[in-house]
Amino acid sequence: MQNEPIHYSDDIWQPVMQQKVFRELLDGFSYPGSIKMCSDIDTRACLAILISLVDGETTLADPHQLLNTQLWPKLETSACVAEKAAFILVDGAQSPDFQPCIGMLESPESGATILLRVASLLPEPKCGLSLKLSGPGIETNTTVHVEGLNPDWITARKEWVSDFPLGVDMVICDEHRFIVIPRTTHIALGGVA
Numbered sequence: 001m002q003n004e005p006i007h008y009s010d011d012i013w014q015p016v017m018q019q020k021v022f023r024e025l026l027d028g029f030s031y032p033g034s035i036k037m038c039s040d041i042d043t044r045a046c047l048a049i050l051i052s053l054v055d056g057e058t059t060l061a062d063p064h065q066l067l068n069t070q071l072w073p074k075l076e077t078s079a080c081v082a083e084k085a086a087f088i089l090v091d092g093a094q095s096p097d098f099q100p101c102i103g104m105l106e107s108p109e110s111g112a113t114i115l116l117r118v119a120s121l122l123p124e125p126k127c128g129l130s131l132k133l134s135g136p137g138i139e140t141n142t143t144v145h146v147e148g149l150n151p152d153w154i155t156a157r158k159e160w161v162s163d164f165p166l167g168v169d170m171v172i173c174d175e176h177r178f179i180v181i182p183r184t185t186h187i188a189l190g191g192v193a
Contacts, residue, residue, distance in 0.1 A: 013051065013074065021052040028171070028180030033133040033142040035121055038176050046089060046117045046173040050075065053113070054087055061085035064094060066117060085112060092116035092149045092172065096156045100168050108165035111183065119148030120174045129154075130190025133181065143190070144179055146172060154189050157181075 024036045038045040046066075054060055059080035066089055072079065082088050082098035090096075103111035120128070121144060128147030131154070134140070149172065160183075161167035167183030181187065 017048075018052040021048045024178075025049060025052065025171075025180065028178065029169075029182055030137050032135065032137050032181055032185045033131075033144050033179050035123060035144065035177050035179055038178070044117075044173070045176055045178045046115050046171075047071070049115060049171055049173065049178060050087065050089065058087060059085045061088045063088070063098065064091040066091060086110070088112055088114045090114060090116055092118040092146075092153060095150050095152045100160065102160055102163070102166040102168060105166070108167070111166060111168050113169045113171065116149065116153060116170060116172045118146050118172055118174055121146055121172060121177045121179060131181075132188040132190060133185050134188075135185040136182075138185070144172075148174075151189060154187055157187070 021038060024038070028034060028036045038048050050060070054075050054077040056076050056078075058077050060075065060077045061080050061082040063082045067075075077087075080086075082100060084101060086101075088098075088100060100112040100114060101110060103109060122128075123144065125145045126147070128145055129149050129151055130143055130145050132141055132143045153170075157168065157170060164183065169183055170181040172179050172181065
């Protein structure tokens with residue numbers, strides 16, 4: 001299921017749709033772990049997010065080849081290796097096998113944004129991993145349940161954000177929903193339900 005082609009509608013290329021997704025992303029960064037919906041957009045959430053973020057000035061890595069070749073010219077971004085890319089799209093079920101850019105002290109904002117494609121995001125436990133989130137933008141803590149996420153991503157992220165303000169931001173996406181996990185968010189990994 002994870003490697004099926006990313007479905008999209010031509011509507012997502014319209015600026016009004018991209019602006020809508022971008023506003024949801026901003027809200028997600030303000031309130032980490034809150035589940036955001038792209039349900040009225042007939043495009044997978046991970047692609048809708050990429051379309052709203054990338055342009056000719058950015059770089060994108062697709063190490064798990066989730067994007068088909070006809071999407072690259074439409075995205076108008078430069079393909080790059082994961083270690084140097086500003087945005088990285090990955091299959092969350094696989095283990096991380098690269099070291100993303102975490103930025104530099106003089107420009108910490110150059111740390112990568114990693115989009116993890118998973119099977120499902122749920123507010124209530126059904127199966128998968130429980131992620132207990134705390135930090136800025138979260139009143140006390142919040143828990144999200146993720147199906148199809150390899151726990152190695154959470155372990156690797158802990159190392160990638162250990163030298164704040166350096167680090168990576170993550171967006172975890174299922175078919176129509178996503179959550180944002182900025183580098184300032186602490187994650188406690190729960191067991192598999």
